[in-house]
Amino acid sequence: MEEQMKKWLEPFSTTDGKPSTLATMQEQVKEWIDQDKIDVFLGYKMVQGHPLPHFFTKNNLDEVDELIGGQARYSLEKIATKIAAEKPAIKIGLMVRDCNQRALNVLYVWNQLNPENVETINLNCCPSKLKKHADCSYLEPEKAAVYKKEVGIDNNMDVEDAEVFDMEQRFKRWMYEFSKCIKCYGCRDICPVCFCKECSLEHPELIATGTLPPENPIFHLVRAVHMGGRCIDCGLCEDACPVDIPLRLLYRKVNATVEDEFGYETGTHADQSPFNLLGDEVTLEPKPL
Amino acid sequence: MDYKIIPSVCSYCGTGCGVLFQVMDGKLTDTLPMKTHPVNEGKLCIKGWNLHEHVVSDKRLTTPLIKKNGEFQDATWDEAIQTAAEKLKGIVSAHGPDSVGVLASAKITNEENYLTQKFARAVIGTNNVDHCARL
Numbered sequence: 001m002e003e004q005m006k007k008w009l010e011p012f013s014t015t016d017g018k019p020s021t022l023a024t025m026q027e028q029v030k031e032w033i034d035q036d037k038i039d040v041f042l043g044y045k046m047v048q049g050h051p052l053p054h055f056f057t058k059n060n061l062d063e064v065d066e067l068i069g070g071q072a073r074y075s076l077e078k079i080a081t082k083i084a085a086e087k088p089a090i091k092i093g094l095m096v097r098d099c100n101q102r103a104l105n106v107l108y109v110w111n112q113l114n115p116e117n118v119e120t121i122n123l124n125c126c127p128s129k130l131k132k133h134a135d136c137s138y139l140e141p142e143k144a145a146v147y148k149k150e151v152g153i154d155n156n157m158d159v160e161d162a163e164v165f166d167m168e169q170r171f172k173r174w175m176y177e178f179s180k181c182i183k184c185y186g187c188r189d190i191c192p193v194c195f196c197k198e199c200s201l202e203h204p205e206l207i208a209t210g211t212l213p214p215e216n217p218i219f220h221l222v223r224a225v226h227m228g229g230r231c232i233d234c235g236l237c238e239d240a241c242p243v244d245i246p247l248r249l250l251y252r253k254v255n256a257t258v259e260d261e262f263g264y265e266t267g268t269h270a271d272q273s274p275f276n277l278l279g280d281e282v283t284l285e286p287k288p289l
Numbered sequence: 290m291d292y293k294i295i296p297s298v299c300s301y302c303g304t305g306c307g308v309l310f311q312v313m314d315g316k317l318t319d320t321l322p323m324k325t326h327p328v329n330e331g332k333l334c335i336k337g338w339n340l341h342e343h344v345v346s347d348k349r350l351t352t353p354l355i356k357k358n359g360e361f362q363d364a365t366w367d368e369a370i371q372t373a374a375e376k377l378k379g380i381v382s383a384h385g386p387d388s389v390g391v392l393a394s395a396k397i398t399n400e401e402n403y404l405t406q407k408f409a410r411a412v413i414g415t416n417n418v419d420h421c422a423r424l
């Protein structure tokens with residue numbers, strides 16, 4: 001635990017090539033708040049010995065001296081989305097790692113946040129299919145235990161590794177993983193790009209209710225399909241899953257298909273998504289009856 | 290504009306997962322798992338994820354209720370405690386102290402739980418004490 005704690009307190013470096021220290025980041029944030037460039041900054045602060053998400057505003061400007069880039073990742077952009085839903089004009093500053101930035105891009109595409117109201121300070125991190133350089137040791141995956149290797153899917157596998165199993169094996173192994181699900185909805189609740197008002201996972205006509213594990217594999221496949229062109233491979237869902245289902249791998253497979261079919265690399269830019277059928281305005285005429 | 294993240298502990302069961310409450314302008318809006326908490330390491334069950342809902346729920350009771358003529362009616366604390374005490378006394382004198390059982394709770398503090406069992410043993414006079422979250 002102590003070793004881990006040390007890691008969370010490590011200083012950060014920014015991705016824009018400029019050498020940076022905690023102090024310069026703090027100065028930047030103070031300047032933005034002072035000059036009303038932002039109304040609130042979302043970063044981290046040590047609270048009761050834990051690096052926790054923290055809001056910095058004019059009212060607690062002194063606290064910016066305690067702003068850290070602690071390596072316990074939370075989806076600050078999801079918090080920002082919820083604030084912006086209440087107060088659309090609010091200007092928000094965010095500390096972003098690569099995954100947060102990818103999530104922001106998706107949130108811009110889907111009109112959940114307005115890029116004109118968002119300022120970011122970038123931190124280095126996160127090994128991922130989409131961005132290979134990495135120094136976020138927090139994400140170093142745990143080794144799969146013997147039983148899981150024998151009957152399930154090792155969370156550290158790549159899509160290609162997982163496809164070595166023949167179809168029957170593959171189905172059995174994934175069903176073993178899905179059978180552990182306790183339907184906590186943690187994967188959805190923590191996901192920065194899950195923002196639908198009505199979630200299909202809770203729709204009784206799509207997925208049977210009242211049993212654990214949930215109706216499988218449909219529960220997991222519905223979520224997987226919905227992550228096509230949405231999931232930015234941050235791994236927060238897998239982190240939050242109490243039963244260690246290799247969710248990230250599943251969604252990587254879905255997004256590999258999206259990339260093959262549409263040439264769309266989710267989260268790498270804020271241009272239109274092939275799945276966003278509607279423009280700003282609905283132009284479809286209802287058909288005459 | 291006032292936003293806060295408040296660390297706390299889930300009160301639904303004896304596990305004691307670390308949670309973060311998200312408070313916007315004084316209103317509790319969300320619960321997140323605390324990622325560095327040694328008990329749950331960033332994971333929660335469905336109850337923990339929805340902790341804030343029982344605080345802000347419309348269904349939450351804001352005053353004691355007493356059932357009169359088959360219907361619950363608003364009451365003051367004095368009335369409610371008086372009624373409970375009288376009924377308990379009546380039951381104990383008619384059927385003996387072991388006709389009463391006391392369930393303690395995961396939602397109250399250690400000290401309150403101590404008082405609860407003390408109440409069962411010393412006031413009612415029974416050893417029928419258990420806990421709702423004996424998982």
Ligand code: SF4
Pocket residue numbers: 187190191192193194227230231232233234235236237238247248251
């Ligand atoms: S990795 Fe999981 S939490 Fe992250 S965007 Fe994809 S589905 Fe959401």
Ligand code: SF4
Pocket residue numbers: 180181182183184185186187188237240241242243244245247
């Ligand atoms: S986080 Fe894991 S256990 Fe919870 S609903 Fe998602 S897959 Fe199931």
Ligand code: SF4
Pocket residue numbers: 299300301302303304305306329333334335336337338
């Ligand atoms: S109810 Fe769930 S979230 Fe709360 S302490 Fe128990 S296991 Fe943890």
